[in-house]
């Protein structure tokens with residue numbers, strides 16, 4: 273089971289200060305359970321894992337099998353919560369050189385619809401030429417421009433390359449039950465589709481088919497992922513005492529640090545496999561808490577890589593940061609530093625040691641240095657990187673986010689601020705219906 277260690281924050285905030293959150297956090301948990309808090313239409317994620325049926329998982333696995341049987345490449349089209357959760361799990365569990373592996377058992381997973389780069393899309397379409405590819409088109413609203421644009425291009429190429437009948441088989445839609453262009457297209461074309469429940473927002477949707485289908489196509493065990501999340505659901509339940517509830521302690525600690533002027537939380541990993549876990553986490557916390565001119569700014573670094581770029585800032589820059597380190601206890605492979613007769617590089621003092629031992633000492637040394645540099649450190653310990661622990665981590669962050677948002681006093685389940693760039697973009701592109709905004713924006717240029 274993953275666990276949380278806040279010892280290295282206690283030189284900055286006290287246990288007593290953390291204890292003052294006991295009551296408000298209990299109230300926040302009750303509000304989540306009873307649906308009496310802000311944004312209560314979006315609490316479908318709260319008991320999603322424990323209420324997921326085997327039948328639902330089998331349906332997803334069967335669809336994944338159709339894609340596996342008929343595709344060498346599957347493109348996941350989606351943005352924000354419609355791709356980050358899947359990518360976080362897939363990249364955590366995949367071989368680091370997955371794209372280059374031959375004799376594959378599972379399709380290569382590629383991503384689109386998360387940018388509007390013409391070069392990216394052109395190069396993707398070039399890569400897909402003559403490949404047996406399929407598409408998972410993911411959009412809760414079914415109207416997101418980035419995703420819709422990529423899907424239009426991908427669908428056309430898939431149909432031209434593979435024929436309409438096969439395209440219909442290898443295109444799957446994950447979207448709203450009734451609304452949006454993605455739903456209309458899926459129904460008209462007869463695609464297999466999955467529904468994103470109304471009460472689950474994009475950034476909380478990784479344990480719905482949004483995350484589960486791509487993860488299953490990539491060959492990973494979605495039963496274990498859900499089982500892990502359900503375990504964490506129990507560990508963070510309303511009946512668990514405050515001191516023993518890791519999500520409650522995480523929410524309390526980060527809010528207290530924020531109150532003490534620590535405005536930026538940096539999520540830290542020591543393995544590049546976790547890069548997209550950080551990207552997923554940044555959306556989860558950024559969209560949930562960053563509103564009403566409040567909210568911790570969620571940032572991330574991949575270490576030790578970024579110690580050689582951002583390390584200086586973290587050690588000696590403005591003291592407005594704290595770190596949450598995800599520490600993986602046991603790595604999957606064993607590699608020892610070889611002895612070298614000449615020892616030209618002076619590394620013989622490491623000979624015989626596991627590479628991970630070096631990494632772990634870098635991790636410990638970094639933590640101690642940063643704490644000495646006045647950067648409070650939280651530590652999330654993952655026994656190993658597998659589906660079960662990732663499921664636990666996902667739910668831990670989700671429930672802690674709901675609690676944390678409530679004690680901050682915001683609605684953690686909306687994202688009104690995201691609309692501003694969209695309406696400007698539509699006005700600039702003269703989208704029908706935006707005539708007034710078009711005139712107004714032209715006057716500003």
Ligand SMILES: O=P(O)(O)OC[C@H]1O[C@](O)(CO)[C@@H](O)[C@@H]1O
Pocket residue numbers: 351352353354410411412413414415416419474475559687690
């Ligand atoms: O799934 P959709 O509706 O395409 O939205 C994708 C992402 O865009 C946002 O709505 C922001 O515009 C996110 O909250 C969401 O995860």
